[in-house]
Amino acid sequence: GNSVTQMEGPVTLSEEAFLTINCTYTATGYPSLFWYVQYPGEGLQLLLKATKADDKGSNKGFEATYRKETTSFHLEKGSVQVSDSAVYFCALLTGGFKTIFGAGTRLFVKA
Amino acid sequence: DTAVSQTPKYLVTQMGNDKSIKCEQNLGHDTMYWYKQDSKKFLKIMFSYNNKELIINETVPNRFSPKSPDKAHLNLHINSLELGDSAVYFCASSQASVSYEQYFGPGTRLTVT
16 A cells, blocks of 8 residues: 655754655555645644656755655755754655655754 | 634543534635644544545544535534544645645644543
8 A cells, every 4th residue: 555654753953954854655656745844833734745756846945856766755954943843744645635644753953 | 814724722621522623724625634643743634525525534433523514614523532532633625636735724632531
C-alpha cells in the first residue's frame, strides 16, 4: 500500500544552520507530494508541493525536489530561524481523496 | 476571515457523555475531512465528504458519526466518550480540481476525564 516514511525527530539546530528532513515514499502510480508545517497550537498548513517527477517545490526558503528514482522528497532550508520551530509532515496523494501523512518530524531551532 | 473554523477550540467532558464538534469552511471547497491527532502528533484520517457524500470512512468506532448538512459544513458527533478519545481533532477542506491540497482548521482539543 501507499506509505510515507520521514526521519524521526526531534531535530535540534542552531539558528542559521542548514536543515534537511528526509522523506521517502511508497506509492503506486504517480503521486503528488506535499510538505505541511504545524506551528505550536495551530492546524497544519501547506508549505510546498510537487506534482510530478523532478519538480521542485519552494516556499519561505524551504525547498524539496520530487525524486522518482529514489522515491524521495527531502525538505531543505539553507538557514533556519527560531520561528521555523514546528512539526513538519511529508504527505502523498495518489488518485482519490486520501492524503497519506508521515509521522511528522519536530524541529527545534535554538537562538 | 477565517478559512476553516472549528468550534469549540477546547472541550473537556466526562466519560460516557455525548459531544459534537462543528466545522465550517468559507473557501468554496467541495471536500471536507476529519482527522484525529494523538499526543505524538500522528495524524489519522477519520472521514471525508465530497459534495455532501461520504467518500472516506476509516476504521473508527461507530460511536463517531459525521454529518454534512451542506458543502460548507462538516460536524462530528461522538457518543459515549471514552478516555482514549482524548486528542486534537482537525477539520480540513480541499477542492478536488486543485491538486487536493488541504486547508486545516485550528483544531479542537478534546479531553475526556
